[in-house]
Amino acid sequence: MATLGRMTDEVQQAAVEAAQRVVDEVSSWQYSAEDSTIADQLDEGLAKAKVSLDDEERARILTEIDGMKDESSSAPQVRSATPVE
Numbered sequence: 497m498a499t500l501g502r503m504t505d506e507v508q509q510a511a512v513e514a515a516q517r518v519v520d521e522v523s524s525w526q527y528s529a530e531d532s533t534i535a536d537q538l539d540e541g542l543a544k545a546k547v548s549l550d551d552e553e554r555a556r557i558l559t560e561i562d563g564m565k566d567e568s569s570s571a572p573q574v575r576s577a578t579p580v581e
Contacts, residue, residue, distance in 0.1 A: 507579060515577035518541035518545050522537045549577055553575060553576055556572070
């Protein structure tokens, strides 16, 4: 029997990949938008993908997307995400 609350590597990887697709999409067309718009689009995309980021990861990603405004940076990489049940 699996331990409740413990994700398998496969489930964790799928959550990270789903979150990365959202981050890639948001950063590709929203990086020049207002910070609040970027945050809203990120949150909306993550909700649709049924994954979540912890507060620290979300803040890091939003900061890195904001840093893309110089147009020489690439989309931030998601380090961790969890499925929303």
